[in-house]
Structures are given as C-alpha cells and as structure tokens.
Amino acid sequence: MRFVLRCKPGEHGERRERVAIVGAGPAGLYAAGYLRCRGFRVTVYDQNPEPGGFLIFGVLDIHIDKNGVRKGIEELRQMGVEFRQETRVGRDVMLGDLIKEYDAVLIATGTWRSRRLRIPGSEQEGVLPAMEWIVGYHMWRYGYRAERPPVGRRVVVVGGGLTAVDTVHVAKWLGAEEIHLVYRRTRRYAPAGEKGFREAEEAGAIVHELVTPVEYLGSGGRVAAVRLQRMRLVEQPGEKRPRPVPVPGEYITIEADMVLEAVGLIPTPPFNGGDYGIRLRSNGTIDVDEYKRTTREPVFAAGDVAHGPSLIGPAMKSGLEAAEAIEKYLNGEIGWRTDV
Numbered sequence: 001m002r003f004v005l006r007c008k009p010g011e012h013g014e015r016r017e018r019v020a021i022v023g024a025g026p027a028g029l030y031a032a033g034y035l036r037c038r039g040f041r042v043t044v045y046d047q048n049p050e051p052g053g054f055l056i057f058g059v060l061d062i063h064i065d066k067n068g069v070r071k072g073i074e075e076l077r078q079m080g081v082e083f084r085q086e087t088r089v090g091r092d093v094m095l096g097d098l099i100k101e102y103d104a105v106l107i108a109t110g111t112w113r114s115r116r117l118r119i120p121g122s123e124q125e126g127v128l129p130a131m132e133w134i135v136g137y138h139m140w141r142y143g144y145r146a147e148r149p150p151v152g153r154r155v156v157v158v159g160g161g162l163t164a165v166d167t168v169h170v171a172k173w174l175g176a177e178e179i180h181l182v183y184r185r186t187r188r189y190a191p192a193g194e195k196g197f198r199e200a201e202e203a204g205a206i207v208h209e210l211v212t213p214v215e216y217l218g219s220g221g222r223v224a225a226v227r228l229q230r231m232r233l234v235e236q237p238g239e240k241r242p243r244p245v246p247v248p249g250e251y252i253t254i255e256a257d258m259v260l261e262a263v264g265l266i267p268t269p270p271f272n273g274g275d276y277g278i279r280l281r282s283n284g285t286i287d288v289d290e291y292k293r294t295t296r297e298p299v300f301a302a303g304d305v306a307h308g309p310s311l312i313g314p315a316m317k318s319g320l321e322a323a324e325a326i327e328k329y330l331n332g333e334i335g336w337r338t339d340v
C-alpha cells in the first residue's frame, strides 16, 4: 500500500517549513506522503507502538494486506518522514506546544472510543466495547501486549457495522463456541450491508435482526444472558433508513458469558472540547471548512475525527485534501478562514 500519491518523491526539493501530523492512520499517512514529497519536514505523532491506525490495529488481515501497509510506512520513513510513536498528544506532548513549534499542524486522530449502550447490567464483567477489544487482539497478536484478550464460550455481538462483523471473526478465532450477532434493523439497512452479514454467517454467527438489548442479566457480577426487545421498522419522511421502534411486550433472551458492543465510534480529538479555540460540532467531530482548516490557525483536521466514522478511502482522500490545503497555506496562496 503506497502512501505517496499525486507526487513524485524528491521532485520539489527541500522546504524549511515543518508540519506536525497527529495520528498515523490513513488520513495522517497520506498527508505525510504528500507533504514530504513536496519537500516539507514532516513529523508524525501517534499513541500506538506502530504507525497505521486502524489499518494495523482495527481492520482484519483477511481484509487488508498488513505487510503492504508496513512497506508503505517504511517508504515514508526512507523519504524522511519522522515517526514519534507511543506519544499521545494531550498527555505526553501538548497540542499547544505543537502549534508553537510547527508551521502547520494536522489533526488526524480518528475515532478511538466506542459508543456504549449503558443499559442495566452494563457494568458487569464480560460486557466490553468491541473496537477496544479488537485493538487489544491486534496488540497481542503483534507482540505489543502479553495478555491474550478474554473470550467467552457464548458471545453476543451487538451492532450492524464492519466492527461488528470483524468482532464475530475474532471471537471465532479466539475460540468462542457460539456467536450471536444482534442488530436493531435488518441487514438491508446495516452499515456492513448484506455482504457483511453473509460474511458473519459464514464465520458461524447466528444472526438476529430487528432486536435490541435492553438489559444484561447476570450472576455473581458476571453477565449470563442478554434480554432483547423486538423492534419493527418505521419509514421516516426525509430519512434514508427506516427508524427501529420497539414492539411492546415482545422480548427474547439469549444466554451469553460475553457481550461485545459494536454500536458506533466517537471522534477523539487530542484536546479537551473548547481548548485552543478549536470548535467541535455537536456530534464531536472537529469543525473544518472546505480547506480542512479548523477555527484555530494553523491547525487543520482530516479523516474520521473531522467527518465521523467512515472507511479507509474517504479518510485517505480527506488526508490528501488537507495536505494540499496545507501546501497552499504555507505557500501563502490561502489565508485563514474568516468565520472564526
């Protein structure tokens, strides 16, 4: 996988301006490739032991060639991109220091927190956020963590997106005997699509559509079953997908000793909301304009932290667009947004 697009290495000579990129996922890596190619001095800060973001620690290797990703990152290193791994901005380095030290800063920190259902019984042992669990699996698999992630014998996976389908695969690989995938709409309306649901079934999951968990039942502080409410779909004028609404009085219960919630991801900017004058939108994404400029000069933002959870392609495109805008800004071709 190459991270150098729309530019030939070395063709633009060296520049003296320095750019900090926070986050080494596809958005940050494509931006790094473009900017380094254009001669800028690029430093990438990332909290993980290895660059790649979800390309390495989220997406499964049945869906992406990880050696290809690693080769692409090595190419960036050879070109002179500096990587500072295990450096969490907001804890180990402050964003304010990067703003002072660099000519431009690009935030590409993605969505590294799971949304939770917070229903009764959620606090019990065995109820876990799926994305963090998958990241833990990759950390263990690649030798960064000694502990193998825990897995139940009977696992319920909640959700209808790519993370939910991948959770089914990982649960199977780690030895779960029975896996249930529960989703509140039908597969037709699921973010993972009918293809994703077929893949989950082929991996051995029993799929339950039109149900949503309302309580995790347990014994001795550990989850033992999931109580699910039946749902039906109601068309909403102006909305793309029908809305799931409860069918009163209709419930099913599935026995489970582990529940993995894959019900959405939350943007994780590397600062507390409101700090540095960087405005967030009501959904937690960073407010950027058409040039990916935030409300604080010279800070840009791209990828899932700016447009919400998406896919590799849109994250990559957004990173490239931000890099082109940073180049224009450092060339003096554009100034800062005036609506701040």
Ligand SMILES: Cc1cc2nc3c(=O)[nH]c(=O)nc-3n(C[C@H](O)[C@H](O)[C@H](O)COP(=O)(O)OP(=O)(O)OC[C@H]3O[C@@H](n4cnc5c(N)ncnc54)[C@H](O)[C@@H]3O)c2cc1C
Binding pocket: 022, 023, 024, 025, 026, 027, 028, 045, 046, 047, 048, 051, 052, 053, 054, 055, 058, 059, 060, 063, 087, 088, 089, 090, 108, 109, 110, 111, 112, 131, 134, 162, 163, 166, 268, 269, 270, 302, 303, 304, 305, 309, 310, 311, 312, 313, 315, 316
């Ligand atoms: C389990 C899973 C499976 C997926 N499968 C697919 C798939 O099959 N196909 C597809 O197209 N998409 C898939 N996606 C989505 C895709 O991976 C993301 O949309 C994409 O990686 C987002 O890119 P990004 O660069 O914005 O952020 P990310 O890839 O999330 O990278 C952000 C980086 O920033 C780092 N970071 C966060 N906060 C800080 C901080 N404060 N300081 C320093 N570093 C920080 C993170 O550790 C990470 O390395 C999947 C996602 C998940 C979770």
